[in-house]
Every structure is written in C-alpha cells, then in structure tokens.
Amino acid sequence: MALTLKHLFAVIMLSGAFSLVSAMLFVVMDAVDVAFTEAAVGAGVSTVLMLATMALTVRVQKETKRAIILPLVVVCLVGVLLIYGTLDMPNFGAFDSPAQIHLGSTYLSITYKDMGIPNVVTGILASYRGYDTLGETVVVLTAGLGVILLLSGLKGRKDKE
Amino acid sequence: MKHHLILKVITKFMVGVIVLFGLYVQFHGDYSPGGGFQAGVIIAAAFILYGIVMGLENVQKVMPIWFAQKAAAVGVLVYALTGVFSIIFGFEFLNYHAISPEHPKHGQHYGIILVELGVGITVTFVMIAIYYSFAGRTPRLDDKEW
Numbered sequence A: 001m002a003l004t005l006k007h008l009f010a011v012i013m014l015s016g017a018f019s020l021v022s023a024m025l026f027v028v029m030d031a032v033d034v035a036f037t038e039a040a041v042g043a044g045v046s047t048v049l050m051l052a053t054m055a056l057t058v059r060v061q062k063e064t065k066r067a068i069i070l071p072l073v074v075v076c077l078v079g080v081l082l083i084y085g086t087l088d089m090p091n092f093g094a095f096d097s098p099a100q101i102h103l104g105s106t107y108l109s110i111t112y113k114d115m116g117i118p119n120v121v122t123g124i125l126a127s128y129r130g131y132d133t134l135g136e137t138v139v140v141l142t143a144g145l146g147v148i149l150l151l152s153g154l155k156g157r158k159d160k161e
Numbered sequence B: 001m002k003h004h005l006i007l008k009v010i011t012k013f014m015v016g017v018i019v020l021f022g023l024y025v026q027f028h029g030d031y032s033p034g035g036g037f038q039a040g041v042i043i044a045a046a047f048i049l050y051g052i053v054m055g056l057e058n059v060q061k062v063m064p065i066w067f068a069q070k071a072a073a074v075g076v077l078v079y080a081l082t083g084v085f086s087i088i089f090g091f092e093f094l095n096y097h098a099i100s101p102e103h104p105k106h107g108q109h110y111g112i113i114l115v116e117l118g119v120g121i122t123v124t125f126v127m128i129a130i131y132y133s134f135a136g137r138t139p140r141l142d143d144k145e146w
Helices: A008-028 A032-056 A069-086 A103-115 A120-128 A130-160 B005-027 B036-054 B056-062 B065-088 B104-135
Strands: none
Touching: A008 A032, A032 B036, A032 B104, A103 A120, A103 B104, A120 A130, A120 B104, A130 B065, A130 B104, B005 B036, B005 B104, B036 B056, B036 B104, B056 B104, B065 B104
16 A cells, blocks of 8 residues: 555555554564564654655655656566575474574573673673674764754754754 | 643653563563563654654653763673673673673673663663754644645
8 A cells, every 4th residue: 555655645644554563573483582672763763754844845745757668577587586585494483493503502502601691682682792782882973963964053053044 | 832731741640650660671681571672762753752742852852862862882891891891801802701600691681681782772872862963953843744
C-alpha cells in the first residue's frame, strides 16, 4: 500500500507501523535489545524526524511520467537473487550453524568466568570489543555533529541578516 | 497542540515512566537485555515526546540546546577517559582490571558500567540535539495543515 500512496503523511505513518511490527519480530527471535532500539528509533525518533522534514518540504509526492517497467524488472531480479541466496543459509536456531560452533560458544563459556555478568552481549560489547564500541560512540557523536552543523548553521546566518 | 488535554495529561505521566525504564535498561544492562545504546534512545524518546506535545519552547526550558550539544561530547569523554585511566595504572587501553586489580571481576563490572554510561550519555544527547535541529527549523503548524 505504501508503494502506491502519494500522500507522504500516510507513508511516514505506515513506515513507523512497519518498524513497530519488525520490533515485535525481533522479540519473537529473542533479540530484545534490538527490539528496544527498533521501537525507539525506527518507530519513534525517525518517524518524528521524517514528519519534521515533511513539514519543511512538501506534503504530496510529485507525479512521475517515466515508464516503470525497467525498474520493476530490476527490483524483481534482485529480489529473486536475494531469496536464492538465503537458500544456502542455516535454518533459524540451527545448533550447527557457523555462528554457534565457532567463536560464539567460546564467548558463552568464558564471559561469566571472566566478568561475572550473565549478559554475554554486554560483556562482548563493552569489554572484549571495547575498542569497537568506543568507535561506534564516536560515530554517533560525529553523525550528531554533522546534523547540527548542517541544520542549525543556516538559521543563525539568516538571523544575522 | 494547544487543546489536546488528554494527550498532555498522559504525556506528563508517561515521560517519567519512560525515563525510569531507560535508567533501568542503562544500569541493569549487565543482567538483563539492554545497554547504553538502548537506554539512550529510550530516554531521548521521552524528551522528544514531551517536545511534540508541549511544544519546543517548553522542552528547551527543561533541556537547553547548548546543554544537549555539549553533553553529547561528555559521553565520549567518559568512555575514552576510562581507557586512559587503565593506561595510567599500567594496563592496556580499556583493560578494566586496572579499576580494581585485586578483584578483576569487580573491575570488569565497574568498567562496563562506566563505558555504558558514556555510550548512554552520548546517544541520549545526540538524539535530542538532532531532534532540536530538525524541529527548530519547522514552522508552527495548525492541526489542519497536516
């Protein structure tokens, strides 16, 4: 439905609802922390940012006159290829999948011995992979700085004029 | 949103609950799902909700723009200084054993709480600052204009 809609408010609301549904999907797959993030960022914050952007620009998508046959063929081809690629993947929750038999089991057995905390994800993120998480935090800060510079700078200049 | 009385009353109640849940996700992250990133976005969502319903001026009385923008950098500083602390006491960068060398497990606990706090602070205030820079440019709209 979101594909044929031209009214952007409805499209944004639908994508927020889609995020909420995928958050529930993450809960079903036992990734509760990812579900938190998806619900708060995908359904909450980014919907608000999209609405703010829409308030600044236009409400309705422009009509396009171009033919849609070629893009449709390309999208279908890519979709078929992606589905073909998933056929080789291990089943969901399979005990002999590469994720379970290599490093994963090592971390599961040594994290509690090393740190005494039951949440292995936190142990890996904050301690074993502390460098990566520091980098990620810097990336978040840089992204924020970029948005602040791009969006707040112009306003200050306009006020001076 | 001048006349939405129900939304305002519910928002006042919900903001406290959301922030409390965010703090739980932040500081109980060693034991239950969650951590700095999750807690940060949850707490930021509380402020953004308040901003949508009560208006940008009111949320900026609680959380000024300059504070959000500067506090975002403090989080990275907390994280990095935890690593520097380890170096000063003769361990590797971000080796939490330095915090309590006799009890390495305690050191890991404190270290993880500290760096997660740093992540949480950065994510919270970056999200709020991004919201401010978007919302600050949006003209005031009546309900009908949507």
